[in-house]
Amino acid sequence: MVDLSVSLAGVTLKNPIIPASGTFGYGREFAEIYDLNILGSFSWKGTTRDPRPGNPQPRIAETPGGMLNAVGLQNPGMEAVLREEVPNIAKIFRGPVIANVCGFSLEEYAENCARLNDAEQVRILEVNISCPNVHAGGKNFGSDPQSAAAVTRAVRAATKKPVFMKLSPNVTDIAEIAKACEAEGADGLCLINTLLGMRIDLRTKRPLIANRTGGLSGPAVFPVAVRMVWDVYEAVGEKIPVIGCGGVSSAEDAAEMMLAGASAVEVGAASLRDPWACKKIIEDLPAVCERLGVSQISELTGGAHHGA
Amino acid sequence: MKQCTFIWRSRRQLTPDTWELVLMALNSQDAAAVTAPGQFVNLALPGKFLRRPISVCDWGKYHLTLLVKEAGEGTKELVRLPPETELDVLAGLGNGFDFAPETVGPAPVLVGGGIGVAPLYGLAKRMLENGQSPRAVLGFRSRADSFYLEEFAALGIPVLPASEDGSLGVKGFVTDALNTLPDCSYVLACGPTAMLKAVHALPQLTGGQFSFEARMACGFGACVGCTIETKNGLRRVCKDGPVFRKEEILW
Numbered sequence: 287m288v289d290l291s292v293s294l295a296g297v298t299l300k301n302p303i304i305p306a307s308g309t310f311g312y313g314r315e316f317a318e319i320y321d322l323n324i325l326g327s328f329s330w331k332g333t334t335r336d337p338r339p340g341n342p343q344p345r346i347a348e349t350p351g352g353m354l355n356a357v358g359l360q361n362p363g364m365e366a367v368l369r370e371e372v373p374n375i376a377k378i379f380r381g382p383v384i385a386n387v388c389g390f391s392l393e394e395y396a397e398n399c400a401r402l403n404d405a406e407q408v409r410i411l412e413v414n415i416s417c418p419n420v421h422a423g424g425k426n427f428g429s430d431p432q433s434a435a436a437v438t439r440a441v442r443a444a445t446k447k448p449v450f451m452k453l454s455p456n457v458t459d460i461a462e463i464a465k466a467c468e469a470e471g472a473d474g475l476c477l478i479n480t481l482l483g484m485r486i487d488l489r490t491k492r493p494l495i496a497n498r499t500g501g502l503s504g505p506a507v508f509p510v511a512v513r514m515v516w517d518v519y520e521a522v523g524e525k526i527p528v529i530g531c532g533g534v535s536s537a538e539d540a541a542e543m544m545l546a547g548a549s550a551v552e553v554g555a556a557s558l559r560d561p562w563a564c565k566k567i568i569e570d571l572p573a574v575c576e577r578l579g580v581s582q583i584s585e586l587t588g589g590a591h592h593g594a
Numbered sequence: 595m596k597q598c599t600f601i602w603r604s605r606r607q608l609t610p611d612t613w614e615l616v617l618m619a620l621n622s623q624d625a626a627a628v629t630a631p632g633q634f635v636n637l638a639l640p641g642k643f644l645r646r647p648i649s650v651c652d653w654g655k656y657h658l659t660l661l662v663k664e665a666g667e668g669t670k671e672l673v674r675l676p677p678e679t680e681l682d683v684l685a686g687l688g689n690g691f692d693f694a695p696e697t698v699g700p701a702p703v704l705v706g707g708g709i710g711v712a713p714l715y716g717l718a719k720r721m722l723e724n725g726q727s728p729r730a731v732l733g734f735r736s737r738a739d740s741f742y743l744e745e746f747a748a749l750g751i752p753v754l755p756a757s758e759d760g761s762l763g764v765k766g767f768v769t770d771a772l773n774t775l776p777d778c779s780y781v782l783a784c785g786p787t788a789m790l791k792a793v794h795a796l797p798q799l800t801g802g803q804f805s806f807e808a809r810m811a812c813g814f815g816a817c818v819g820c821t822i823e824t825k826n827g828l829r830r831v832c833k834d835g836p837v838f839r840k841e842e843i844l845w
Contacts, residue, residue: 309816309817311816311818314815316816339821343809343820346644346811346817346819353644357819360818504643559638561812561814
């Protein structure tokens, strides 16, 4: 028997597989498809203080090996999530939930995190810092170490729950951002968010997506994510855990992400093509672990760094 | 929604860029995943990350009929797959049309434009089986671009075609054809957005249902990539639609 359980900042997950934020809503749609209790956890849709309608259509474009999305953080707002989604999640899932939290100012990040203090099932806050700072000309919080550190500081002071900062890959040196977040008390990191991309329609000679740019996800980004998880693990891996995210579509990919340094693995775009992707990955993990010669999946974490 | 395996069985060319595809189910439960006319399937294609949402034209115990217009790489490949290719299909997606007599009234009109004609064929068949007698107004650019007129005629329902160049039926748009009908107060429509909008604005309508199209990622409501704004708030074309009622639509 392979032990699939992993620990994230003191929170035990029965396996390392976590549907990624933005591909799983608040669990309702997937609860009609399979029993969510097979999952280690799930990361709910990025939630802001106020309801957001998101971006105009079209929001989706295909790319080689993946897709672009510009949904634009459409969500019902924190109040509606606390009122309607949190009670529903308790009915469809018994495990620990990761709350993905967004904000457009330091105050909003702190407020959104604080409002989740009484939501017991929310065991980890995943703070999306790929949001524009309305007080800094729309520059993303995740784009430099100082502003990433400032968000970490603000949310750290607002909550006692473990805080995982979700890092943007659209930076020169992701390890510097990781170090800045760790230094301000982040309990963990999650990476990568989507890569900024664009497609242009040859018929209209205009960008395919109304927002012009969108976030690239899917198998195409997998090697980028593995490399960045590797870099971040080198920088802070001995101090805090890393959730690896980006293009994972199989149990083998999940194992590779863990060998690069991930303690747990988020699966995003794969579930949009194959709704049962997470279930299949979880079912395949024991055999992959046996093949790799580990009886505890957590032994894989960072294995590629020490020649394990 | 059900994940099914269908076999690409045959194709028939309808116009230079429009094809009828027949897919056979490996078992009868698979085709039964389609429960209402106006629903769609989401097909995985080899080498393409996103599935292709295609409206169901007709279905039987063991088969699906799809009408496919070559619009991009995916649809070009789909109509050229080798016969007997196994396709991974998510079936039974979306709400479909509500054709209950108390909803659509005594004289509903099916209104299709271009490839939007596809789901109206299956709808017409189900309405006839249900003892209802719809009429159809089908619009195309020209006679050369038209298709499925004989199939609709074979159902024995009145069909009024329209073409932009006048080479077929009423010269003009489906709205011009609809304006020649004596009683046209309820429509069940599918077609390009501009057509839906023009039909929606007809003063003689007291109600109707309109099937929308959108670029989608998942097709089952999870990614909210296809959200539109309605009078009842944000709605997903894939899961809350694709069919929306006249009174809830915002343009």
